[in-house]
Amino acid sequence: MHRIGFVVNPVAGLGGTVGLKGTDGVITEALRRGAVPSANERAISALKYIHGNDITFLTCSGLMGETALQKAGIFCFSIVYNSPVGSTTADDTRRACRLFLDEHVDLVLFCGGDGTARDVYDTVGSKVPMLGIPAGVKMYSAVFAIDPKSVAAVLENAGSLMTREAEILDIDEQSYRKGILSTRLYGIARVAALEEYVQTAKHVIEEKDEERAKNEIANFITEVMLPDTTYIIGAGTTTESIVHKLGLRKTLLGVDVVRNRLLLVNDADERALLATLNNDADSRIIVSPIGAQGFIFGRGTQQISAEVIRKVGLSNIIIVATPAKCADTPLLYVDTGDPELDAQFPDSVQVITGYRIAQRKKISK
Amino acid sequence: MQTKILLDEEEMPKRWYNVLADLLSPLDPPLHPATQKPVGPEDLSAIFPMELIRQEMSPDRYIDIPAEVLEVLSLWRPSPLYRAKRLERHLKTPAKIYYKWEGVSPAGSHKPNTSVPQAYYNMKAGVERIATETGAGQWGSALAFATMLYDLQCTIYMVRSSYTQKPYRKSMMQVWGAECIPSPSTKTKSGQVVLAKDPETPGSLGIAISEAVEDAATHKDTNYALGSVLNHVCLHQTVIGQECREQLAKVDEYPDVVIGCVGGGSNFAGISFPFAGDKMSGKHKDVDLIGVEPASCPTLTKGLYAYDFGDVAGLTPLLKMFTLGHDFVPPSIHAGGLRYHGDSPIVSKLVHEGVMRAVAYHQSEVFEAAQTFARTEGIIVAPETSHAVKAAIDQALECRKTGEAKTILFNCSGHGNFDMTAYDAFYAKKLVDYEYPAELIKQSLARLPKIP
Numbered sequence: 102m103h104r105i106g107f108v109v110n111p112v113a114g115l116g117g118t119v120g121l122k123g124t125d126g127v128i129t130e131a132l133r134r135g136a137v138p139s140a141n142e143r144a145i146s147a148l149k150y151i152h153g154n155d156i157t158f159l160t161c162s163g164l165m166g167e168t169a170l171q172k173a174g175i176f177c178f179s180i181v182y183n184s185p186v187g188s189t190t191a192d193d194t195r196r197a198c199r200l201f202l203d204e205h206v207d208l209v210l211f212c213g214g215d216g217t218a219r220d221v222y223d224t225v226g227s228k229v230p231m232l233g234i235p236a237g238v239k240m241y242s243a244v245f246a247i248d249p250k251s252v253a254a255v256l257e258n259a260g261s262l263m264t265r266e267a268e269i270l271d272i273d274e275q276s277y278r279k280g281i282l283s284t285r286l287y288g289i290a291r292v293a294a295l296e297e298y299v300q301t302a303k304h305v306i307e308e309k310d311e312e313r314a315k316n317e318i319a320n321f322i323t324e325v326m327l328p329d330t331t332y333i334i335g336a337g338t339t340t341e342s343i344v345h346k347l348g349l350r351k352t353l354l355g356v357d358v359v360r361n362r363l364l365l366v367n368d369a370d371e372r373a374l375l376a377t378l379n380n381d382a383d384s385r386i387i388v389s390p391i392g393a394q395g396f397i398f399g400r401g402t403q404q405i406s407a408e409v410i411r412k413v414g415l416s417n418i419i420i421v422a423t424p425a426k427c428a429d430t431p432l433l434y435v436d437t438g439d440p441e442l443d444a445q446f447p448d449s450v451q452v453i454t455g456y457r458i459a460q461r462k463k464i465s466k
Numbered sequence: 467m468q469t470k471i472l473l474d475e476e477e478m479p480k481r482w483y484n485v486l487a488d489l490l491s492p493l494d495p496p497l498h499p500a501t502q503k504p505v506g507p508e509d510l511s512a513i514f515p516m517e518l519i520r521q522e523m524s525p526d527r528y529i530d531i532p533a534e535v536l537e538v539l540s541l542w543r544p545s546p547l548y549r550a551k552r553l554e555r556h557l558k559t560p561a562k563i564y565y566k567w568e569g570v571s572p573a574g575s576h577k578p579n580t581s582v583p584q585a586y587y588n589m590k591a592g593v594e595r596i597a598t599e600t601g602a603g604q605w606g607s608a609l610a611f612a613t614m615l616y617d618l619q620c621t622i623y624m625v626r627s628s629y630t631q632k633p634y635r636k637s638m639m640q641v642w643g644a645e646c647i648p649s650p651s652t653k654t655k656s657g658q659v660v661l662a663k664d665p666e667t668p669g670s671l672g673i674a675i676s677e678a679v680e681d682a683a684t685h686k687d688t689n690y691a692l693g694s695v696l697n698h699v700c701l702h703q704t705v706i707g708q709e710c711r712e713q714l715a716k717v718d719e720y721p722d723v724v725i726g727c728v729g730g731g732s733n734f735a736g737i738s739f740p741f742a743g744d745k746m747s748g749k750h751k752d753v754d755l756i757g758v759e760p761a762s763c764p765t766l767t768k769g770l771y772a773y774d775f776g777d778v779a780g781l782t783p784l785l786k787m788f789t790l791g792h793d794f795v796p797p798s799i800h801a802g803g804l805r806y807h808g809d810s811p812i813v814s815k816l817v818h819e820g821v822m823r824a825v826a827y828h829q830s831e832v833f834e835a836a837q838t839f840a841r842t843e844g845i846i847v848a849p850e851t852s853h854a855v856k857a858a859i860d861q862a863l864e865c866r867k868t869g870e871a872k873t874i875l876f877n878c879s880g881h882g883n884f885d886m887t888a889y890d891a892f893y894a895k896k897l898v899d900y901e902y903p904a905e906l907i908k909q910s911l912a913r914l915p916k917i918p
Contacts, residue, residue, distance in 0.1 A: 459903040
């Protein structure tokens with residue numbers, strides 16, 4: 102019997118339909134503008150595909166889970182958290198998740214957007230895999246199911262699931278409403294995934310082992326790192342493996358600077374990066390695509406600004422990603438906040454995916 | 467207009483053509499891995515029979531094919547030459563496309579053209595067992611077939627990832643009585659070293675070669691056989707090009723372009739060396755000889771022309787060739803085959819000197835071409851062969867632009883009947899366009915063995 106923790110953020114997505122680009126702190130305004138809560142409908146559309154008999158849901162009362170399960174025709178659940186009367190908050194999501202952990206769930210299924218993903222991640226971390234039913238205004242984090250049917254497929258195979266790393270992004274809603282996408286990498290969760298169709302081609306299969314792939318990438322990149330060259334190394338676990346290979350500590354969610362195999366700057370901001378570039382030394386940027394959309398610049402790597410990229414030069418950017426990440430990310434995106442610079446990116450780039458091997462990926466600008 | 471141009475059995479070439487005799491300058495000799503001095507026949511005698519060593523180094527332009535070997539080759543030779551009329555119509559090209567169909571051999575590819583004489587000479591030398599390596603299984607199955615004919619035992623080290631993924635090639639080897647072992651294995655020191663470093667390694671051709679060479683060198687009754695790269699292997703394949711020249715002459719043609727795919731280089735050598743001879747002697751100066759390789763393992767187009775080992779462990783002689791570095795393990799997930807870090811020294815030299823040239827393609831465009839070929843000519847080619855198909859199609863499309871009616875010949879080296887999972891991946895849009903990060907790698911190639 103698989104135990105699934107299930108929580109709905111009933112107000113997720115509320116701001117989106119009425120042009121509020123988010124829901125944090127504007128629920129009343131959204132409702133005043135005529136927004137109709139739709140998160141539960143989204144949850145039901147995914148839950149109704151579940152026919153397995155060996156799943157027990159642990160959930161919250163009312164609109165935070167119970168209602169959706171009942172409407173989807175699922176009755177094998179128990180309520181572990183009593184939702185407050187009236188509006189719910191992020192704290193309710195976090196409290197429910199803590200109780201799910203106490204109950205040793207196999208997976209936490211949530212329905213919401215980037216904000217809800219952060220709330221679930223705050224409690225669950227990478228202890229238990231999570232999976233999101235998309236219902237938010239913004240879904241840049243990489244934890245959401247592709248479609249409602251795939252949620253059912255994942256849940257029904259909860260006993261033999263693969264998990265993969267998924268970035269949780271923090272988006273500043275105030276800036277977002279002003280049309281500025283200011284994001285940072287918030288954390289790295291484990292997301293439940295079905296075993297990908299594997300390419301049983303001439304030889305082996307797609308690398309299943311992420312750690313092995315990262316190790317190969319790190320072996321290669323450290324082998325071709327040049328002396329007296331400044332390396333600006335972006336956030337994430339793939340870039341982290343490169344820095345670890347050098348015997349150095351990496352700021353997982355931040356940007357570090359390495360030269361001659363020594364750590365020059367830890368968790369650098371834009372100003373620190375520009376300062377390290379203020380000499381004539383050659384420089385390179387090493388980044389990995391972040392989030393569901395595969396952003397290489399502009400999302401989660403705000404420190405590596407347009408000015409930093411211009412100083413280093415577009416031809417000196419090294420992009421790394423594991424084969425599984427590449428498979429999940431059909432297109433790469435750049436959004437440096439400088440349209441002129443974005444336009445200068447080539448239509449496709451080489452992404453290092455292993456030891457002396459790369460894939461060609463298209464860039465969408 | 468004839469579709470098939472056939473030769474009678476008595477028109478089969480009775481001699482192999484040795485392009486070494488016509489090279490513009492002598493081939494750089496293979497060097498001993500320990501002394502870095504040119505290897506002599508005695509250095510090779512631990513793993514090869516003397517007759518093959520003689521062929522490896524022979525200056526003679528032609529070498530007679532033994533009657534016993536001709537008798538076996540006649541099972542499928544002379545192979546047909548086809549005019550690809552339907553493909554031409556589909557492409558709306560003024561070009562004339564001819565393809566030499568080598569998929570008619572028992573093993574389904576050009577490989578038995580050399581496995582049969584290699585097994586024969588080993589049998590003549592009193593050898594009891596042959597050890598070899600195989601990647602996708604084409605060579606392993608061809609050698610299993612040949613050793614069976616001459617009552618030899620055969621041990622095949624098959625790249626582990628293929629061993630699991632290609633059960634039917636393995637079954638073929640079994641039918642023909644060979645032993646097939648996934649590589650790296652614990653049977654050899656080379657295999658043990660690799661496994662200790664990386665127990666989950668998918669293996670590579672370079673590793674499997676190390677194991678087979680070690681097996682042969684450490685067992686008195688055992689010799690080694692290689693399915694490509696070496697001079698004598700390329701020599702045996704020249705029956706292909708010689709037949710093509712005769713077949714084209716029957717319809718008053720001589721090719722403007724000759725195309726073959728390149729992994730180690732033997733099938734390209736087989737179709738192109740006789741024409742390279744014509745080119746170097748000045749008889750047909752303008753014939754364009756094109757080797758086609760995968761963008762993921764672009765030895766001729768992105769490699770360095772230098773001395774390097776033929777295997778991962780550094781057991782083989784050092785060969786002057788285009789190389790991506792002997793420690794390069796090509797992407798095992800690449801579906802298109804042709805994954806070897808080096809290339810035939812003769813093909814390398816001819817490319818280096820401009821007698822031949824090379825192009826590289828991504829795998830999805832190559833499968834696209836194979837689909838076009840299957841839907842016009844009917845034959846489902848091996849992923850390797852589809853590289854040659856792609857280049858031939860590109861040449862024909864170029865002719866459509868220029869209006870030239872070139873005669874294009876390519877080696878259709880094998881069928882893809884055991885490669886349908888690769889086609890499945892193509893249709894599922896799961897084929898990834900791997901490529902070789904040449905710019906970044908330039909630095910690491912500095913680690914090749916230093917030869918003065």
